[in-house]
Amino acid sequence: MDNITALGGDVYEIDTKMAGYRGITAGYLILGDRPCLVETGTSTSAPVVRDALASLGVGPDDLATVVVTHIHLDHAGGVGDIAEFFPSAQIVVHEKGARHLADPSRLMASARMVWGDKLDTLFGELSPTEAERIVALGDTGAIDLGNGRTLSSHYSPGHAKHHVGLVDSATGDLYVGDAAGVYLPETGDLRPATPPPDFDLDTALNSIALFEALGPQRLLFSHYGPVDAVQETLERSAEELRVWVDLTRQAHSEGMDLDHAVAMVRDRTKERYSPPKSEDDGGVREQFELLSGAPSNVAGILHWLNRASPQKPG
Template sequence: MGGYDGITAGYLIRGERPALVETGAARSAGEVVRALAGLGVGPADLATIVVTHIHLDHAGGVGDLAAAFPNAEVVVHPAGARHLVDPSRLLASAARVFGPVLDELFGPLLPTDAGRVRALGDGDAVDLGGGRRLESFDSPGHARHHVGLLDSLTGDLYTGDAAGVWTPETEDLRPATPPPEFDLGTAIASLEKMRERRPTRLLFSHFGPVSDVGTTLDRSVEELRLWVELVREARADGLDVDHAVSRVRERTLERYAVRALPEVEAKLELLSSTEADVHGIWRYLDQQAALEND
């Protein structure tokens, strides 16, 4: 995405009913098709395409991949299903955020026929064949249309963005708190849902597998609380949101090893910018203040 490798992961689950978890952006769809072909998965073989949520770096390739794999059912949170059928509102919203770089970064999300889209509610599952299931649970906080997915055979848990952004080059973990739907309480509750399921690994969409589950989930909570507290302090000091962004950057300068690797940090900022994440927290704190004043 955006000229970078190793930025968004798609996962193939092999078995009687092969499934792809996450499509990446539309501009990556051709690469996904080629990679699946290299793994022996042809146009008639893929049974299911699952996305954790409908942000364009996760689901932007759905329309392209649905066309490339005509037998595949497309599975998504109930709140996201209509946007895959008619992506016009989703694309308009993304255009307001990304402006002229939208097409360069993501490409167009093509519509998918409604008959091929299935809503995956809390407690529902995807049949992987042979009694194996991909079990779904609501994991909002990053976005309300977000699900976590647990493989009943392996114990792998697909985190989407709910556990933050993992940088494998440096083993940094940063929160993903963009507007408009970030909520601290529901984000932490989602992490507790992950912990309760006792997964063997966390499979981050950004980027890759992590085996130290307990420590990583602890870090996810810690990072969320830290960033919210830093923005809260900036507001209390009378700073505006742009100065809050600067403060978060300054206060976390020594916290993340990725800061010493400019190219990797540039990739991370493209994917999950400090500015966007602080804006998401700022909006959340605005909402909390309004509730307190009611």
């Protein structure tokens, strides 16, 4: 299938074809003795992911585990559907996200407030998962991949309070979710992902420092793909966070509203990123902008600043 890439070590990247686009959200299959899917993608992507697993020889009763880095709908929106397709699989998530997978009503209501009519085309509906199939992780945990291989989880909030990073003991791969930002493979650009309501700068920087301390061999971004330059990329991730926060803090101290703050931050950061190389790239970038764009990032940083210093003087 044209949406599967072998990454070595029995790891396969699956393009979930989110909203019909290529190269936006990746799921990863670790095809060991106990096959494990990392990230499901959206609900509307679930049949794409199921078919990819089938083509790799993973049938309805073969998938042992589904683990999501966090419960945002581009990563975990398909959990309920995938759980139905693969009835033997355990569903693994941080304890702060577990209840939302069992009862997604509050999560879906808040997502609809943010996305409105775009919700159905972008994400679809997160279906509930039976509570007894959900394994809730604490600050650390281990997922058995079989034959002595494990996927260890490490609590890494900052982007979201229910976020974990995952390290494969066999490959040294670190599944970073959104905690290290959004990576654009066409250009090697990396941008932060700081949406409301959970973003917190110090927490996010601590999570990146934790990722560095884990000493991974490779970073696997949910958006999008594998990166070998681990140290350099994590340093860039921290730098991008600081740049976006500094600019948004300046806009905040000058009393700008969200629209003006977004325009200023966009203008001051545009030199940091390569222009699109082609119309096709432009389409991909447009979708990245929708998922983790300046309005969402600046809104998340302003939300944090207002919590930290509601009456910040100019």
